[in-house]
Amino acid sequence: MAGMLSLSSGESFKGEWHGGMSGVQGEIVFFTGMTGYEEVLTDPSYKGQIVVFSYPLIGQYGIQAAHVQSDKIQAAGIVVAALYDGPVEKGAMTLAEFAEDNEVPILSGIDTRSVIQTVREFGTMQAFIGPGHSSPAFWKPMKTNFFSTEATEKAITAIGEGDIHIGLVDFQYKSSILDELLKRNCKVSIIPHTASTENLDALQLDGLLFSNGPGDPAALAPLFPTYRDWAERYPTFGICLGHQVLASAFGAKTTKLAYGHRGANHPVINLKTKKVTMSSQNHSYVVEGASIEKTPLSILYKNVNDGSIEGLLHPSLPITTVQFHPEAAPGPAEHLELFNQFLTVIQQKKKVKIHA
Numbered sequence: 001m002a003g004m005l006s007l008s009s010g011e012s013f014k015g016e017w018h019g020g021m022s023g024v025q026g027e028i029v030f031f032t033g034m035t036g037y038e039e040v041l042t043d044p045s046y047k048g049q050i051v052v053f054s055y056p057l058i059g060q061y062g063i064q065a066a067h068v069q070s071d072k073i074q075a076a077g078i079v080v081a082a083l084y085d086g087p088v089e090k091g092a093m094t095l096a097e098f099a100e101d102n103e104v105p106i107l108s109g110i111d112t113r114s115v116i117q118t119v120r121e122f123g124t125m126q127a128f129i130g131p132g133h134s135s136p137a138f139w140k141p142m143k144t145n146f147f148s149t150e151a152t153e154k155a156i157t158a159i160g161e162g163d164i165h166i167g168l169v170d171f172q173y174k175s176s177i178l179d180e181l182l183k184r185n186c187k188v189s190i191i192p193h194t195a196s197t198e199n200l201d202a203l204q205l206d207g208l209l210f211s212n213g214p215g216d217p218a219a220l221a222p223l224f225p226t227y228r229d230w231a232e233r234y235p236t237f238g239i240c241l242g243h244q245v246l247a248s249a250f251g252a253k254t255t256k257l258a259y260g261h262r263g264a265n266h267p268v269i270n271l272k273t274k275k276v277t278m279s280s281q282n283h284s285y286v287v288e289g290a291s292i293e294k295t296p297l298s299i300l301y302k303n304v305n306d307g308s309i310e311g312l313l314h315p316s317l318p319i320t321t322v323q324f325h326p327e328a329a330p331g332p333a334e335h336l337e338l339f340n341q342f343l344t345v346i347q348q349k350k351k352v353k354i355h356a
């Protein structure tokens with residue numbers, strides 16, 4: 001069946017529609033990695049977004065439970081040049097089946113390179129994908145706030161039985177972040193992001209990891225003083241939204257990039273070691289460079305392509321944050337070491353091993 005992608009800048013692209021449902025609107029973003037569609041589509045940080053894959057053929061290895069990052073497809077829609085429809089490994093679902101089960105539409109046969117060029121030229125915008133040649137009569141306002149900051153009674157759950165007890169502050173974490181902790185002798189308590197300090201302290205945690213998450217970190221502003229208090233009292237690591245939230249909690253500002261970083265080969269430089277490494281990324285927002293001066297934090301990593309901030313360090317407390325994704329799902333694994341570094345301070349104090 002025919003389908004169409006309409007951009008709020010006015011362009012439209014005709015393709016083939018897969019899915020029974022009606023059209024969806026979302027912020028259009030593009031992912032430049034050659035592999036990793038399973039991780040991308042199930043990563044909660046892509047919530048509500050229409051993801052365009054730059055690699056021309058998507059779906060070649062199906063969907064395998066070991067790679068998915070949450071219980072469902074989080075993206076609102078999927079746009080590909082060619083959708084693979086051949087056989088997949090035994091036990092795996094095809095991408096088309098997975099999308100249908102999740103009621104997320106796929107639009108294939110799209111000149112994705114042109115779409116991406118348009119997004120790069122005009123910047124962040126809205127898109128609509130739908131069956132036939134329908135385009136939206138009006139654009140709904142873009143959703144950027146995915147968090148309630150009201151206190152909730154949501155229970156804290158514990159996973160694993162390791163010797164190191166980490167609180168994973170949950171802004172809708174990717175399962176591979178949890179897995180990296182579980183692999184390293186951790187017991188992990190999932191802390192709702194609105195948990196009370198009293199409940200958090202009662203757990204006698206050894207450290208905190210602030211997770212990734214969707215949307216604008218500024219939506220969490222009412223909780224910044226609480227997060228600063230937590231970070232100043234526990235060894236702390238922040239990933240992506242977690243990094244943005246911690247930087248903000250210490251007084252920095254965040255801003256939205258023209259079209260974000262989403263891919264598996266974004267070079268970052270460690271300003272201490274001068275070493276350049278490749279990183280996996282998925283973000284629209286960044287910490288503003290000039291605003292770091294108003295905080296006690298110093299810059300640890302910068303993006304080699306555009307100079308944006310990729311990581312921060314506290315000068316005297318064990319607090320490290322990274323804008324990129326050290327859990328490498330998908331993408332290069334060279335930053336997995338950051339999980340070891342985070343746990344080292346704790347491990348030495350508790351005299352236990354991390355089985356990395």
Ligand SMILES: NC(=O)CC[C@H](N)C(=O)O
Pocket residue numbers: 045211212213214215216217239240241242282283284285286
């Ligand atoms: N992966 C993430 O945690 C994304 C953080 C934030 N939602 C952004 O887009 O910048």
